[in-house]
Amino acid sequence: xxxxxxxxxxxxxxxxxxxxxxxxxxxxxxxxxxxxxxxxxxxxxxxxxxxxxxxxxxxxxxxxxxxxxxxxxxxxxxxxxxxxxxxxxxxxxxxxxxxxxxxxxxxxxxxxxxxxxxxxxxxxxxxxxxxxxxxxxxxxxxxxxxxxxxxxxxxxxxxxxxxxxxxxxxxxxxxxxxxxxxxxxxxxxxxxxxxxxxxxxx
Numbered sequence: 001x002x003x004x005x006x007x008x009x010x011x012x013x014x015x016x017x018x019x020x021x022x023x024x025x026x027x028x029x030x031x032x033x034x035x036x037x038x039x040x041x042x043x044x045x046x047x048x049x050x051x052x053x054x055x056x057x058x059x060x061x062x063x064x065x066x067x068x069x070x071x072x073x074x075x076x077x078x079x080x081x082x083x084x085x086x087x088x089x090x091x092x093x094x095x096x097x098x099x100x101x102x103x104x105x106x107x108x109x110x111x112x113x114x115x116x117x118x119x120x121x122x123x124x125x126x127x128x129x130x131x132x133x134x135x136x137x138x139x140x141x142x143x144x145x146x147x148x149x150x151x152x153x154x155x156x157x158x159x160x161x162x163x164x165x166x167x168x169x170x171x172x173x174x175x176x177x178x179x180x181x182x183x184x185x186x187x188x189x190x191x192x193x194x195x196x197x198x199x200x201x202x
Contacts, residue, residue, distance in 0.1 A: 014045070018039060018043065018060070019063060023064055025038050031112055036057070058122060062126055064108065065108070065127060065130060069126065069129060073133060087150055090192055091192070098184060109131065139161040140157070143156075145195075150196075
């Protein structure tokens with residue numbers, strides 16, 4: 001008679017708790033520098049419980065990116081549904097990064113992008129998806145703003161969107177050693193002012 005293996009005991013909501021803890025650790029150390037043992041210690045559970053919910057580290061990593069991307073997309077969708085102006089959207093986009101930095105964290109996908117070449121293929125695809133999603137949203141907002149005359153930029157919206165994302169990711173990185181969100185917001189303000197400065201009043 002065979003006995004069906006039973007999962008190790010775990011508290012309600014364990015998968016979400018695992019993702020919460022793993023996200024904090026990855027944002028602080030990177031993906032390659034954390035282990036299941038780190039998460040198990042923080043949550044006071046066994047590594048067997050982690051492997052039950054996420055058998056492989058790559059599966060945990062993909063779940064992290066998927067959840068992070070979904071939360072980010074939700075924030076962007078809220079601005080769309082609220083009918084926010086282009087300037088409000090750009091200000092709101094910067095605010096998402098600033099909120100993360102104020103908690104002493106980096107953008108999860110920004111951290112993972114630095115390790116991109118060492119990550120599993122599924123995670124690489126998910127990371128590209130996150131940036132593609134952000135670029136598309138920003139490009140649409142920028143093109144609309146350009147048509148309405150409230151922002152001005154050279155080239156296409158996609159190129160400017162990539163510039164914005166690159167600048168914000170870099171500003172986050174350079175602010176971390178100082179623990180000073182104001183360094184980030186100063187860069188972000190200059191970036192947005194460059195888009196607003198020459199624009200005609202909306």
